[in-house]
Amino acid sequence: MYLLLMGPPGAGKGTQAAKLVERYDIPHVSTGDIFRGALQERTPLGLEAKRYMDVGALVPDQVTVGITRERLAKSDCIGGFILDGFPRTLQQAHSLDQMLAKMGIRLNKVVNIVVPDQELIPRLTGRRICQSCGATYHMEFRPPAQPSICDRCGGELYQRTDDQEETVRERLEVYRLQTQPLIQYYQERDLYSEINGAQSTEAVFRDIVVSLTGEEP
Secondary structure (H helix, E strand, O other): OEEEEEOOOOOOHHHHHHHHHHHHOOOEEEHHHHHHHHHHHOOHHHHHHHHHHHOOOOOOHHHHHHHHHHHHOOHHHOOOEEEEOOOOOHHHHHHHHHHHHHHOOOOOEEEEEEOOHHHHHHHHHOEEEEOOOOOEEEOOOEOOOEOOEOOOOOOEEEOOHHHOHHHHHHHHHHHHHHHHHHHHHHHHOOOEEEEEOOOOHHHHHHHHHHHHHOOOO
16 A cells, blocks of 8 residues: 555644554655655765755755655565655655656555644644653643643753744644645545544544545454
C-alpha cells in the first residue's frame, strides 16, 4: 500500500501513522525523518540541504525531491509506505508522480485528516516545555501536577514561540493556502479521502482503515 497522509499541524498524523505502520507493516516516511536521515548519513543532497538550513533559507524543491527519492528507493519501501509532509506544493506533487512512475508504482490513496481550527489551536498552544530538563507537557492532555513547574525536576515551564496563538494561526493559514490546490489535484485523480480528525484516536483510525480497504479494523 502506497499512502499519502495529509493534515494540518496538530491533526494527529504521527499518532495515526504509528497505528498504520503496526497494522500494515510499512514504513512511515516523514519529511523531518527524511532530512534528518540524509544529514546523519551525510549524503550529497543532505549536505546541500544543510547549506540552506544553516542560514535559515528554504531548501529548494529539487533538493527536497531528490532526498525524498533517495528515501523511497530504499528496500523497506518496496512493499509500500506512508508518506507524510511531502508533497507540499503542486510542483512537488508532479515531481512525486514522476518519481513513482519511474519506480513502477503509484499512490493508492491520499488521506487528509481534517480538524477545525477551534480544536487545533488549543492542541497546539497547550504545549509547555521545561527550561531545565526539556520535559514536555500539555496543559489539557498531559498537565503538570503544579502549573508552570516540571514534575520531573522542578524547573520552570515555558511556551515556545511556535506554540503561541498568533504564530499557530499563521501556520494554519499557510497550510491551508498550500494544501487547497493539492486537495483538488488528488480529487481529480480519484485518490482523495477526507477523515474527521476531531473524533477519538480510535475512531479516526477506524475511518482511515475503512477509506483504505472498505472494511472496519
